[in-house]
Amino acid sequence: MxxxxxxxxxxxxxxxxxxxxxxxxxxxxxxxxxxxxxxxxxxxxxxxxxxxxxxxxxxxxxxxxxxxxxxxxxxxxxxxxxxxxxxxxxxxxxxxxxxxxxxxxxxxxxxxxxxxxxxxxxxxxxxxxxxxxxxxxxxxxxxxxxxxxxxxxxxxxxxxxxxxxxxxxxxxxxPVRADLLHINEKRSAALKTFQLDAEKKTILVLGGSLGARRINELLEKELDFLLTHNVQVVWQCGKLYYNQYKIYNHTKHIQVHQFINDMASAYAAADIIISRAGAISVSELCIVGKPVIFIPSPNVAEDHQTKNAQAIANEQAAILIKESDLDVDFQNKFIQLIVAPDKQKALADNIKKLARExxxxxxxxxxxxxxxxxxxxxx
The missing domain is CATH 3.40.50.2000 (Glycogen Phosphorylase B;)
Known part of the structure; x- marks a missing residue:
């Protein structure tokens, strides 16, 4: 009945x-x-x-x-x-x-x-x-x-x-923001929103809403290295660090943002993403489906960001670099990714499979x- x-x-x-x-x-x-x-x-x-x-x-x-x-x-x-x-x-x-x-x-x-x-x-x-x-x-x-x-x-x-x-x-x-679904359809508009060069790869760097000191220090140290690979960088440094790093806004192909409100456009414009591994960031990046380098914060309860990132890396769906290994590993792992379109596609496809839309x-x-x-x- x-x-x-x-x-x-x-x-x-x-x-x-x-x-x-x-x-x-x-x-x-x-x-x-x-x-x-x-x-x-x-x-x-x-x-x-x-x-x-x-x-x-x-x-x-x-x-x-x-x-x-x-x-x-x-x-x-x-x-x-x-x-x-x-x-x-x-x-x-x-x-x-x-x-x-x-x-x-x-x-x-x-x-x-x-x-x-x-x-x-x-x-x-x-x-x-x-x-x-x-x-x-x-x-x-x-x-x-x-x-x-x-x-x-x-x-x-x-x-x-x-x-x-x-x-x-x-x-x-x-739960993730609904505007993150189908972002690939928004890529052309996103490049215009951020005034980016469509002929260059875009590296999106995220340290969380408040910022991440170690990621910001890494970017400052590696900016010249990154630019030698014909890329452009959209860098969200966080409100706690903006006054320190805003000087790099005057560098060609570098944008420094205190906070990015239109994250859907930022994700759509990105070719490679460097990010912390908070739970919501990980969930959003699975939906987005782009190649990701995770740099988890070690300063959280039970080191859960490293566990979040490791779970994705174990599925061949992201690259994990611990903060303690950045000086040794970052350049090598970035080069291995930026010169390998097949690897970029494999990471993107694999992380997308983990999404819970x-x-x-x-x-x-x-x-x-x-x-x-x-x-x-x-x-």
Whole structure:
């Protein structure tokens, strides 16, 4: 017997998303919100972030309202800033409680970062359906603490049962921006956007939204070497380093950017990408399908960036160079790649095979279930 449930996609659901601190927490939240907005055009959205962090700018740029909490993490090395943490935590919990009471969310979604902890904690305590999206193979402390409280946990890697209740885990992959799909069709326009020479290979260098000191030092040291190979460089150095490296904007065939807002165009213009190996970066680069040199940060919990990059390199889908090996290996591995079109194509094809293009939709499906929305089914 067939049983059909009528889906009221016009209902005005109230949805809170919380996450931030870095682009790796912000952009997945925005991608999820965009997908839910398509499904529920009358829904109301509110983001909750940490005051003075980049989400306070990036979320409004994406078209959503955001409320900031006074919260930050505990520094691993002892600093005086840690003395303020208990006061920030109490303030943020109180602030989260007031936000929930006023907005009355039907569901709350967390994508990691300091602010998601107090917000998801208070939501779960009130029995509001909640979901966290864990991007990494080794969760941060916020999501580990939230795992026992929330309703569902969407993950991108196997083996997360070590950290979360197995019955709550759904493997979806990481959400990525929809504009990254089919970027090869945007290449000509992208070259014009960045005013690049179509006859030269374009090297795109990414160190994360805040920047990566070691990658920036490498680029400064190797610029002359790179330019001898008839390439042009688009270099996102990060807001923390822009004043130091912007002088190279005056060098022919070198562009230095504090931050690249139009990442779809940057990826479309690129022929080879040099990048950190944060979970969202890895997921995006699988979708993009270009040859990649990963330089993972060693300064993260459980060295998870190296594990992320190694998993891709093991599939012959990327080149991995550890920071400690850059001085010895970078020039040799770059030359081996730049002079070998067949190797470039093989890496591009292999990394594309690892993409999970439906991750955002799969996460939105889980949110629908939490909202009590069921599609037509056979009973």
């Amino acid at each position: 067939k049983h059909t449930t009528v889906v009221d996609y016009n209902k005005t659901y109230h949805i809170i998303l919380s996450g931030g601190g870095t682009g790796g927490h912000i952009y997945p939240a925005v991608a999820i919100a965009n997908e839910l907005k398509q499904r529920f055009p009358n829904a109301k959205f509110l983001f909750v972030g940490a005051k003075d962090r980049m989400e306070m700018d990036k979320v409004p740029e994406a078209g959503y309202k955001i409320h900031g909490l006074w919260i930050s993490g505990i520094q691993r090395a002892w600093t005086l800033k840690n003395l303020s943490f208990p006061f920030k935590l109490i303030s943020s919990l109180w602030g989260a409680k007031k936000i929930i009471a006023k907005f009355k969310p039907d569901v709350v979604i967390g994508t990691g970062g300091f602010a998601s902890g107090p917000l998801l904690h208070m939501a779960a305590a009130k029995g509001i359906p909640s979901l966290i999206q864990e991007q990494n193979s080794f969760p941060g402390i916020t999501n580990k603490l939230l795992g026992k409280k929330v309703s569902k946990i969407c993950v991108a890697y196997d083996g997360l049962e070590r950290f979360f209740p197995a019955n709550k885990i759904i493997k979806t992959g990481n 439906n991750a955002t939709k799969d996460i939105a499906d889980q949110v629908e279930q939490l909202l009590g929305v069921q599609k037509a089914k056979t009973a």
